[in-house]
Amino acid sequence: MKAVWLRPPGNLEALRMEDMADPGDPGPGAIRVRLHASSLNFHDLLVVSGRMAPATPLGEGRIPMSDGAGMVEAVGDGVTEFAVGDAVISLIFPQWQDGGAAVASFSGTPGDGLDGYAREAVIAPATWFTQAPRGYSHAEAATVVVAGLTAWRALVVDGGLKPGDVVLTLGTGGVSIFALQLAKAMGARVIVTSSSDAKLERARALGADHTINYRTTEQWAGAVLELTEGRGADHVMEIGGPGTLSQSMEACRIGGRIAMIGILTGAKGEVRTGLLIGRQQRLQGLLAGSRKHQQDLVRALDGLSLRPVIDRTFPLEQTADAFRYEMSGQHFGKICLEI
Structure with missing residues (x-):
């Protein structure tokens, strides 16, 4: 073979x-x-x-x-x-x-x-x-x-996603797009960031409620706060790593959750621990999930019109x-x- x-x-x-x-x-x-x-x-x-x-x-x-x-x-x-x-x-x-x-x-x-x-x-x-x-x-x-299992665990298994929650996804790669689709299927609002207007248009076609081009809006955390009337996102799918984590913390609500999934900007960097403590956020490193998590996800997908x-x-x-x-x-x- x-x-x-x-x-x-x-x-x-x-x-x-x-x-x-x-x-x-x-x-x-x-x-x-x-x-x-x-x-x-x-x-x-x-x-x-x-x-x-x-x-x-x-x-x-x-x-x-x-x-x-x-x-x-x-x-x-x-x-x-x-x-x-x-x-x-x-x-x-x-x-x-x-x-x-x-x-x-x-x-x-x-x-x-x-x-x-x-x-x-x-x-x-x-x-x-x-x-x-x-x-x-x-x-x-x-x-x-x-991709699917990582988004599922971050939002549902560990995140306890509820209808009406606000989910912020960074980028338009596999995990982020799966997170967008799962979140919308479960009644959440979704904000998507990207450096490409064409990709953001595709994200809106998939149901994204708001999109932010982080090239033209460098302080995208401020844009997230404006879109949520100052509250911030309940869940952040953190893909970038040290280069984006600071703004992810600013964009996440007090007591919100940040799922650290990717390291596209590098494996090491400064963490603003004072901001994390002050906003009482949960920052969780996350690697996919277990067989049981995957079985639960498959059962969920069997009942959703998500492709x-x-x-x-x-x-x-x-x-x-x-x-x-x-x-x-x-x-x-x-x-x-x-x-």
């Missing part, structure tokens, strides 16, 4: 499409999945570009991609949750099945510490997958694994080009691979 490998020294030029042995039949408790799609995440980009070393040594190589979506081809003894023909999606943290936060590294994450899903088929424990949302294409389903936004799809052999497109920042929503 075909697979993409990240070979030493571990950068985009080292991505190779190669033949590898077929994985065979699943053993007890395992399933064989014919993979049809994956979606790109910023974390995947950090790994394949060499900007972040894999959590376990690269050795002779690693199959990238943490998101996998496909069809069950065979089930091993003892597997009752899945049947041949089921559409399934992977987990970014397969060891985190339920309960509170249980991971602090990517050592058990496919595409980072373990081989991922940039391949035609895989055999893995059945507990490494969940059902896919009904009616979703494989590419749409793949976007749920990280993920896919900007562009690349064939598996053009994985490096897909990441170059991600690096360009042109995308709105998700970028996917077709396997």
